[in-house]
Amino acid sequence: MPQTIAFKTPADVRQALLAQQEIALIDVREEDPFAQAHPLFAANFPASRLELDAWRRIPRRNTTIVVYDNGEGLAAPAAATLQQLGYTDVALLQGGLQGWRDAGGEIFIDVNVPSKxxxxxxxxxxxxxxxxxxxxxxxxxxxxxxxxxxxxxxxxxxxxxxxxxxxxxxxxxxxxxxxxxxxxxxxxxxxxxxxxxxxxxxxxxxxxxxxxxxxxxxxxxxxxxxxxxxxxxxxxxQGAEAAPLDEAQRAQAATQARSVADRAAVGRAKTADLARWRSAAEQASRTSYFFDVRTPEEFAGGHLPGFASAPGGQLVQETDHSAPVRGARLVLADTDGVRANMTASWLAQLGWEVWVLDDVPASDFTTAPQAAAYPEPRGHSQNVSAADLANWLANTPAGDTAVLDFTTSANYVQRHIPGAWFVLRSQLAQGLKEIPKAKRYVVTCGSSLLARYAVQDIAEQTGAEVWVLDGGTQAWIAQGLPLEHGETRLAAPRIDRYRRPYEGTESPREAMQAYLDWEFGLVDQLARDGTHGFKVL
Structure with a gap:
């Protein structure tokens, strides 16, 4: 049974950050509203996909987690979901985002703000x-x-x-x-x-x-x-193809990268440390993230057991996403002695306890990528094949079957099943009001992995039968069935992704200049916030 959900004040959160205690301050709104206003070390965990993200991004189940929204009613249900997923130290931020403001907390905009x-x-x-x-x-x-x-x-x-x-x-x-x-x-x-x-x-x-x-x-x-x-x-x-490395260049780079990491006080880890950090006792008391900082292609070719792919440049850029538990331990690995050390040097300056794994030969990087584990959805679900769904849509009266697509809005616009509605789980009740009532609902997304988690809620809110498209929209495409494009049926606003002013070439000049002006002001914001703990070599 879920426990009663406690509250933590903004002062509690601030004190934990200053003391470098482990804490995950999570904003359960969609990415766009998150990007409009949030505390410095808040991590975005949209309620619409919480079950897919939680175990991977917050590996220790007794981590201190503080959940907030901005009055949308998402935080309390999300906190209850986290408890159902096995997390034992979950609290709500008192007053939510407005409570943070009222307590004098600094408010930041955009994404990946700590790194920027x-x-x-x-x-x-x-x-x-x-x-x-x-x-x-x-x-x-x-x-x-x-x-x-x-x-x-x-x-x-x-x-x-x-x-x-x-x-x-x-x-x-x-x-x-x-x-x-x-x-x-x-x-x-x-x-x-x-x-x-x-x-x-x-x-x-x-x-x-x-x-x-x-x-x-x-x-x-x-x-x-x-x-x-x-x-x-x-x-x-691509650099690797344009100028292949020779051993002398690699060795020289490794020596200099290690020197930089040593200056930043990066820890040196051995396989024995790895075993200790993975022990049951250690995992119950300390969060450790294990990252392979090589390219995704190298990672796919073989990696160390338990390590996740996090190319070093992006890890420094997106640390709030990859390691949302502030105060956790980060352990990095590569096969060349350069990328892990340089990445670690920056993470240490960003205030993390970071270690580089030193004594593992490249021949040990042999583990194949493995499928992630996800919690079982609530209730029972039944599958329908792409061929049977196509038959329903073509040969039953209009309005009998409604297709709800829970993919990203960008994917939906690119291609979707004809007649399908774009829906966000976090906006499901509002979305169902926009969609004409049907005798049956079929849910999908790219693979139907996320869509499965919406089945029970749709059944409870509509009283209708709900089916999962087996294999998702990918299976529909594989069958060569017709597709539709564009914003044809939006039952939710496209707030699942924040449109970055630096993406593409179509952003207005004013938006691009405003983004730069914002970046120029970040140093002053850091000083006002006072919780960052950054140290520049």
Whole structure:
């Protein structure tokens, strides 16, 4: 039986953060409202997918968890769900987000704010070198000795990139810089979409002692667009293919990366430490995250048991998502001695207890990816095949069958079953009011994994029979059945994802400039908040 849900005050949460105690402050609204206002160390856990996220992102069941919303009525049911999932120390934030405001708590906007604010602090403290978009364009036009390295994920790079740029995601920079710019006189430019990853990437090369002149592209692709300069689309240059490493380059990078990590007081872990941290007693008292910071492709080819894929550059950028328990222990692994050490050096400066696993040979990275474990949904569900659903839709009276699609709004717009309604679980009651009543409801998403969790609620709210599309919309597509595109039937607002001002090239100039102005103000916000614990080397 769920326990009575207690309350914690904003002062309680603040004290835990200052004392570096383990705490997960979770905002259960959808991503867009979360991005509009939240405390610095709040992690976004949309109530609509809580069952899929909780066990993976908060591994210790007796972690202190504080749940809040902004008066939408999501927090209390989410806290009860967490208790049903086995969490024993769950509380509600007294007063919710407004209570945080009323207590004088600083309010931040956007996503991945701890990392972005830290990046601004790094630049302010270290005066990280940068060049304006116009200066970089002039170098490229003059065919100067310059290489541009894009520190974002490869998919982001392919969406839009600086002309001539090569994709070298953040943790790869120190590993590959010497191969990509073997002449120490070559100017290296590091860019991202905005500011953070270019600042951290550039400072990584500086910290590691790369001899080349290095500079960040000031304000990234946003700055490039604001300068009315053109971006490439669909580029495919990747650093690993453009300049393979030799052993001497790898060894030199490993030595320098370890030196940086040692300066940041990164811990050195052995396999015996790993075994101890995974013991039942330790797992009951301390949260440990185990991350493989190599590329997703390397991870898929084999990794250490119990380690999750978290490419180092993105781990530094999205620590609040990957490790939502502030105060937890982070353990990193790689096969080269470079990426884990450089990533760890930044995480330590971000205030984490972080360790690098040192004594494991590359031959031990052999575990194949395994399917995640998820809790069983409430109640009973029955499946319908894609072929049978197509028959129902084609050969029964209109209104007999309603298809509810719980995928992301972006996926829904891209393609969905004809006639399907887009619904958010967190907005289910409102959504069902928008959808004409039916004799039966069929739920789906990409695989129907998330949709299964909505079955019991729909049955209780409608009194109708509810079916799960076996294999989800992917099975429908595999059968070659027709698809529909666009915002055809929205039974919920598209608030599941925050539209970043630095995505794509269509954002208004005013939005891009406002985003940069916000980033420039983050150092002052950190000072007012006072809970960050960041230390810049």
């Amino acid at each position: 604010a830290f990046g601004e602090l790094v630049e302010a403290k270290r005066h990280t070198p940068s060049l304006a978009a116009e200066e970089v364009q002039a170098l490229l036009d003059a065919k100067a000795d310059v290489v541009v390295l894009d520190a974002r994920r490869f998919d982001e790079y392919q969406t839009m990139s600086i002309p001539s740029a090569t994709s070298v995601p953040g943790a790869e920079l120190v590993l590959r810089a010497r191969a990509l710019a073997p002449n120490p006189a070559t100017q290296i430019i590091v860019n991202c979409a905005g500011r953070t990853r270019s600042i951290i990437g550039t400072q990584s090369l500086v910290n590691a002692g790369v001899p080349n002149p290095v500079a960040a592209l000031r304000n990234g692709t946003i700055g490039w667009l604001l300068a009315s300069q053109k971006l490439d689309k669909g580029a495919s240059r």
